[in-house]
Amino acid sequence: MQPLFVFLGFSAFIVYSTWAAFQATSGPVYYHFGGDGADYQSPFFSPELFGGSPNALFGKLPPWWPAFLPFSPAFLMMWIPAGFRFTCYYYRGAYYKAFWLDPVACTVGEPRKSYLGERYLPLILQNVHRYFLYLAVVFICILGYDAWKSLWFIGADGVKHFGLAVGSLVLIVNVILLGGYTFGCHSLRHLVGGFLDAKSKASACANCYNAVSCLNRKHMLWAWLSLFWVGFTDVYIRLCAMNIWHDFRIFTF
Amino acid sequence: MSTVTFKIWRSGEDGKDGKLVEYQTEASEGMVVLDVVHKIQATQANDLACRWNCKAGKCGSCSAEINGKPSLMCMTRLDMIPIDKPVTIEPMRAFPPLRDLVTDVSWNFRVKKKIKQFKPRPPDAPDGTWRMQQEDIDRVQEFRKCIECFLCQDVCHVLRDHNKHDEFIGPRYLVYTAALEMHPLDTEDRIPELKKAQGIGYCNITKCCTTVCPEHITITDNAIIPLKERVVDEFYDPLGWLWKIIRPKG
Ligand code: SF4
Ligand code: SF4
Ligand code: FES
Numbered sequence: 001m002q003p004l005f006v007f008l009g010f011s012a013f014i015v016y017s018t019w020a021a022f023q024a025t026s027g028p029v030y031y032h033f034g035g036d037g038a039d040y041q042s043p044f045f046s047p048e049l050f051g052g053s054p055n056a057l058f059g060k061l062p063p064w065w066p067a068f069l070p071f072s073p074a075f076l077m078m079w080i081p082a083g084f085r086f087t088c089y090y091y092r093g094a095y096y097k098a099f100w101l102d103p104v105a106c107t108v109g110e111p112r113k114s115y116l117g118e119r120y121l122p123l124i125l126q127n128v129h130r131y132f133l134y135l136a137v138v139f140i141c142i143l144g145y146d147a148w149k150s151l152w153f154i155g156a157d158g159v160k161h162f163g164l165a166v167g168s169l170v171l172i173v174n175v176i177l178l179g180g181y182t183f184g185c186h187s188l189r190h191l192v193g194g195f196l197d198a199k200s201k202a203s204a205c206a207n208c209y210n211a212v213s214c215l216n217r218k219h220m221l222w223a224w225l226s227l228f229w230v231g232f233t234d235v236y237i238r239l240c241a242m243n244i245w246h247d248f249r250i251f252t253f
Numbered sequence: 254m255s256t257v258t259f260k261i262w263r264s265g266e267d268g269k270d271g272k273l274v275e276y277q278t279e280a281s282e283g284m285v286v287l288d289v290v291h292k293i294q295a296t297q298a299n300d301l302a303c304r305w306n307c308k309a310g311k312c313g314s315c316s317a318e319i320n321g322k323p324s325l326m327c328m329t330r331l332d333m334i335p336i337d338k339p340v341t342i343e344p345m346r347a348f349p350p351l352r353d354l355v356t357d358v359s360w361n362f363r364v365k366k367k368i369k370q371f372k373p374r375p376p377d378a379p380d381g382t383w384r385m386q387q388e389d390i391d392r393v394q395e396f397r398k399c400i401e402c403f404l405c406q407d408v409c410h411v412l413r414d415h416n417k418h419d420e421f422i423g424p425r426y427l428v429y430t431a432a433l434e435m436h437p438l439d440t441e442d443r444i445p446e447l448k449k450a451q452g453i454g455y456c457n458i459t460k461c462c463t464t465v466c467p468e469h470i471t472i473t474d475n476a477i478i479p480l481k482e483r484v485v486d487e488f489y490d491p492l493g494w495l496w497k498i499i500r501p502k503g
């Protein structure tokens with residue numbers, strides 16, 4: 001990946017997701033699509049602890065939220081995937097190059113003299129990555145549940161029927177790509193078996209290590225595909241909720 | 254056959270103050286850059302200094318920067334690079350120049366001496382031998398392919414641009430440490446030094462070393478990041494200290 005593409009890709013995502021989060025501070029709910037009996041929740045807003053969609057767990061607004069601040073359900077949760085990606089080994093290497101020019105490109109000199117690397121504050125904090133990983137695994141379970149819910153549609157009889165629509169596929173692909181990214185994490189690779197020198201002594205660890213290594217080899221690809229798709233999922237649900245796109249139902253039982 | 258222009262770095266009297274000097278020579282099919290250097294040496298510049306040995310990509314002597322990219326001269330075929338423009342051949346820039354294409358790489362050998370040596374556990378069998386599983390040794394076998402060409406040291410911006418030679422051992426020696434540290438027989442602990450004297454935290458995982466390695470060792474992903482994770486276990490992860498007590502040993 002060329003640093004310029006990394007810069008553009010990352011910037012576009014940050015701008016869009018911030019806009020989406022702030023867009024939800026007022027007005028109608030566009031991060032949830034309930035038309036036609038469907039139940040799609042945008043991954044930027046899941047889990048929704050407080051908020052305006054039917055999936056909000058504890059009501060509209062956290063009682064402790066200062067009244068003068070705008071509130072969006074994304075504010076409570078978005079720091080987790082953001083922190084996970086920010087501290088990811090792949091992204092670190094990529095944005096040090098693309099945003100900090102450290103280095104500009106291999107063998108191309110650098111614009112500044114001093115260099116601290118990840119040895120001192122602030123970047124020494126990148127070592128927290130594995131804690132974000134733990135939270136990210138919980139997220140995968142929640143998004144998996146959202147994808148499962150997207151397969152059930154309330155029919156004219158008021159009962160939920162199993163079915164499949166384009167929106168369900170979008171949400172399923174989303175959790176598969178995010179899963180491929182999360183379960184290929186370098187920290188996970190270390191934690192499940194990389195810490196061992198003799199894996200033959202713990203075959204369960206060896207199997208997990210091999211599985212994670214397999215995803216890890218293409219970690220960069222998973223990282224970009226999942227980043228793109230999670231944004232697209234939000235766009236899809238938003239446009240359906242705004243009645244601009246029509247969610248095509250493939251079948252219902 | 255076509256005539257190709259090469260710009261080769263020639264040093265001044267004291268080894269410094271060099272400049273690129275143009276040579277033109279016929280290039281024939283299958284030639285590598287080292288052949289060109291030899292041909293120019295034989296016909297146009299008898300005093301051109303270059304280091305080489307095997308001409309097979311296995312001794313790691315002929316490292317240079319070809320069109321700015323750290324490469325082995327003997328493994329860079331002319332059909333892999335654009336030859337319609339002049340081709341530049343320069344010495345590795347991260348090391349002190351000696352003469353023309355030859356640099357002083359002895360810093361690397363001094364670094365190697367400082368890394369704690371292999372310390373195997375007591376032999377498994379009465380005849381003084383050990384038993385290992387292939388799957389346990391797979392991981393370190395990748396690191397043992399290293400030919401010490403030092404191209405990775407040359408490209409690493411921590412050494413090349415920031416001159417942290419006293420505080421950072423560079424990718425080659427992180428690979429070397431990984432080979433020892435992950436060896437199933439080894440009993441030594443090199444993690445505290447890795448963090449402090451050897452400066453693994455200076456590596457910002459930008460992977461230039463991996464892209465130039467002629468042995469295709471996945472330096473960053475398979476050696477450096479796993480070592481960084483071991484440093485996290487030891488120094489930065491309070492939960493990990495608990496986990497270390499209960500997790501499987503081996
Ligand atoms: S990945 Fe680390 S060791 Fe390799 S070139 Fe980059 S900074 Fe240097
Ligand atoms: S790790 Fe690769 S690039 Fe570095 S010295 Fe060894 S063979 Fe050369
Ligand atoms: S290293 Fe990329 S997610 Fe952990």
Ligand code: FES
Binds near residue numbers: 315
């Ligand atoms: S001459 Fe031995 S590696 Fe090139």
